[in-house]
Amino acid sequence: MISAGIDMGTQRVKVAIIKDKQVIATAQNFSGFEPAAVAQQTLNEALEAAKLSREDVAHITATGAGVDMATFADSNISMMGADAKAGAYFFPSVRTVIDVGAEDARAVKCDEYGIMQDFVVNARCAAGAGTFIEAMARALEVDLEEMGPLSLKAERASTINASCVIFAESDVVSLIHREEPKSEIARAIFDAMAERVTSMVRRLGVTPDLALVGGVAKDVGFVAALKRRLGTEILIPENPIFAGAVGAGLVAARRAKRRQ
Amino acid sequence: MESEKDKTEFWRWLEYHSVMPGKDWRKANVITAGVDVGSVGSKAVVMIDGEIYSWSVLRTGSNSSDSAKKALDWAMQDTGLSLKDFHYIVGTGYGRVNVPMANRAITEIACHAKGANYIWGPSVRTVLDVGGQDVKAIRCDDTGKVVSFLMNDKCAAGTGRGMEVIADLLKIPIEDVGKVSLSVTEEPEPVSSTCVVFAKTEAVGLLRKGWSKEKVLASYIRAMAIRMSELIEKVGCEKEFVITGGQSKNIGIVQRVENILGVKRLPVPNLETTGLDPASAGAIGAALFAKALYEKEKHR
Numbered sequence: 001m002i003s004a005g006i007d008m009g010t011q012r013v014k015v016a017i018i019k020d021k022q023v024i025a026t027a028q029n030f031s032g033f034e035p036a037a038v039a040q041q042t043l044n045e046a047l048e049a050a051k052l053s054r055e056d057v058a059h060i061t062a063t064g065a066g067v068d069m070a071t072f073a074d075s076n077i078s079m080m081g082a083d084a085k086a087g088a089y090f091f092p093s094v095r096t097v098i099d100v101g102a103e104d105a106r107a108v109k110c111d112e113y114g115i116m117q118d119f120v121v122n123a124r125c126a127a128g129a130g131t132f133i134e135a136m137a138r139a140l141e142v143d144l145e146e147m148g149p150l151s152l153k154a155e156r157a158s159t160i161n162a163s164c165v166i167f168a169e170s171d172v173v174s175l176i177h178r179e180e181p182k183s184e185i186a187r188a189i190f191d192a193m194a195e196r197v198t199s200m201v202r203r204l205g206v207t208p209d210l211a212l213v214g215g216v217a218k219d220v221g222f223v224a225a226l227k228r229r230l231g232t233e234i235l236i237p238e239n240p241i242f243a244g245a246v247g248a249g250l251v252a253a254r255r256a257k258r259r260q
Numbered sequence: 261m262e263s264e265k266d267k268t269e270f271w272r273w274l275e276y277h278s279v280m281p282g283k284d285w286r287k288a289n290v291i292t293a294g295v296d297v298g299s300v301g302s303k304a305v306v307m308i309d310g311e312i313y314s315w316s317v318l319r320t321g322s323n324s325s326d327s328a329k330k331a332l333d334w335a336m337q338d339t340g341l342s343l344k345d346f347h348y349i350v351g352t353g354y355g356r357v358n359v360p361m362a363n364r365a366i367t368e369i370a371c372h373a374k375g376a377n378y379i380w381g382p383s384v385r386t387v388l389d390v391g392g393q394d395v396k397a398i399r400c401d402d403t404g405k406v407v408s409f410l411m412n413d414k415c416a417a418g419t420g421r422g423m424e425v426i427a428d429l430l431k432i433p434i435e436d437v438g439k440v441s442l443s444v445t446e447e448p449e450p451v452s453s454t455c456v457v458f459a460k461t462e463a464v465g466l467l468r469k470g471w472s473k474e475k476v477l478a479s480y481i482r483a484m485a486i487r488m489s490e491l492i493e494k495v496g497c498e499k500e501f502v503i504t505g506g507q508s509k510n511i512g513i514v515q516r517v518e519n520i521l522g523v524k525r526l527p528v529p530n531l532e533t534t535g536l537d538p539a540s541a542g543a544i545g546a547a548l549f550a551k552a553l554y555e556k557e558k559h560r
Contacts (some may be wrong), residue, residue, distance in 0.1 A: 011462060033464070074295075103458060103461060124452070124453045124458075125415065125453060125455055126455050126457030126458055131457055132457075147346065161413075163413075163414040163415065164414060164415045164416045165456070165457045166393055166416035166419075166421055166456050166457070168391065169418060170299055170354070173322050174324065174355075174358075177322070177323055231318075255295075
């Protein structure tokens with residue numbers, strides 16, 4: 001049986017096609033100004049990659065901040081629910097899933113079946129989400145992809161007021177004028193972000209094993225900083241950005257089965 | 261024409277400078293200056309014998325010390341004044357440690373209270389300062405001395421920077437946002453997040469929902485006003501109440517804060533005839549401190 005999950009993120013739309021509990025195809029695009037159209041297009045691309053048509057898909061479940069824009073979906077699931085499902089699917093031993101996206105971050109506690117038990121979210125402050133790294137990369141005039149590797153070269157971190165992206169921007173500008181090494185500024189940025197995410201996870205309670213998903217999980221600088229702060233190992237799936245879509249796709253499969 | 265209009269930077273507020281007519285610094289005993297390098301605007305005020313002589317307000321560049329120099333240069337323009345004529349200069353604001361010509365740096369909180377006391381007189385007890393990146397609620401006594409204060413040192417939400425971002429997105433000149441926001445017939449719900457970084461995302465979402473520009477603006481400004489009012493209520497709002505900083509010109513913020521608190525601010529003096537500018541309150545306070553410090557050091 002074939003199902004699909006679509007994750008309507010603030011920055012990207014992600015689709016995963018699931019066949020018999022295996023991910024057989026994925027696609028992603030920037031959400032842009034017309035997310036509804038982008039959703040349709042991304043689904044089509046994923047179907048094409050899987051050599052399937054819309055009629056082959058038994059059930060589509062949508063999730064993410066712009067969930068209402070995926071009008072073709074058969075059902076919805078919360079972002080926390082999708083994270084829990086995906087976390088347990090990638091790593092059966094996982095009990096805490098941390099999801100850091102472009103504009104929000106979450107920590108979700110789940111059981112061995114991927115059922116969400118508890119969660120905390122940060123959606124009101126950009127300092128704990130991927131946007132923070134983007135804004136700082138711009139201020140440092142460094143490519144976004146370079147930020148992580150650059151930060152790993154530093155042995156110490158600069159001091160910045162990193163409670164807020166706007167304050168941090170001002171600090172970065174003055175640090176550049178003082179000719180502090182960019183690597184040390186980059187490390188300070190990741191440390192600050194990891195600090196915010198860590199305090200969020202601690203509010204939930206750190207239950208091992210931990211998994212990190214979401215677009216920011218790809219960033220080696222953030223991962224290194226988060227490991228330092230949490231003091232534990234963190235499991236990261238191969239394609240962390242698709243976690244929400246995969247979780248939603250697995251939920252879709254169950255719902256399709258129930259309706260049969 | 262259309263493309264030219266699209267390129268307009270709606271956030272870009274006007275810079276200005278001026279000299280008080282009929283005054284001569286050459287006859288003065290003490291010449292001082294206050295230079296307030298804020299995160300968004302740099303302000304300089306020149307005082308002769310404790311009275312305002314000239315002033316300037318311009319946008320802060322990426323280098324604080326350059327901005328400080330530019331601001332003071334602009335306040336001295338066409339006056340014949342040069343740096344060596346000053347007896348004492350005080351730097352203040354976010355970039356106060358980077359004011360190269362200053363004899364001393366003093367926090368902007370003390371300077372704003374002192375400046376408000378000078379602009380409106382000894383009855384001022386509560387000062388709301390809304391700057392580019394920060395909001396401060398200051399309580400002071402009848403001499404302009406700070407009694408207590410609170411500021412948003414952890415988050416820039418609800419500050420001038422956010423207003424600039426929204427003005428640019430909605431293509432409404434920053435000078436008009438206050439007035440336009442008051443044109444709605446019914447006050448909308450405030451936006452859920454005033455985070456400067458998220459302001460755009462949320463506003464785009466509301467526009468997509470079919471909200472008018474005016475309604476989105478009113479919603480954002482209302483959220484800003486609620487945040488500011490909470491800060492003032494925490495420090496306690498005692499009359500008389502005044503608003504300083506660049507956003508004191510934003511009538512949309514002023515009226516909403518007044519409504520929430522149930523208190524009217526003291527009226528803004530005429531800048532051209534008095535030289536008293538609430539946006540320069542910090543620089544005015546710094547110039548006053550400069551005079552006091554000069555006199556104290558001279559008598560030592």
